[in-house]
Amino acid sequence: MKRTVILFAAMILTASVGLAADVILFPSKNGAVTFTHKRHSEFVRECRSCHEKTPGKIRNFGKDYAHKTCKGCHEVRGAGPTKCKLCHTG
Known part of the structure; x- marks a missing residue:
């Protein structure tokens, strides 16, 4: 029974990630920022790296969050843009 519940929860989580908008x-x-969810989720793999507790819309997303979390991750990992005009392209 426990195994069935865990398997069912994993299936729901996987399905919700699969239904997420890919390009946001x-x-x-300063110019629109284009975010590719699929590319980031394949690279980061851990939803909690960006999302608070569960997959879905990030409640407090805004400039401060993006600069701290997104740019901060790019700097720590040495991957992804860290200069303004490389994200703000639109």
Whole structure:
């Protein structure tokens, strides 16, 4: 029974990630930022690296969150853009 519950929970989590919007456009006064969810989730793999507790919309997402979490991750991993105009392209 325990195994069935764990398997069912894993299936739901996998399905919810599969249904996530792949390309998200974040408007900004410095130029829109295009975010590719699939590419990031394949690279990062751990939802909690970006999401608070569960997959889904990030409640407090905004400039401060993006600069701390997104840019911070790019700097720590040495991958991804860290300069303004490399993210703010739109």
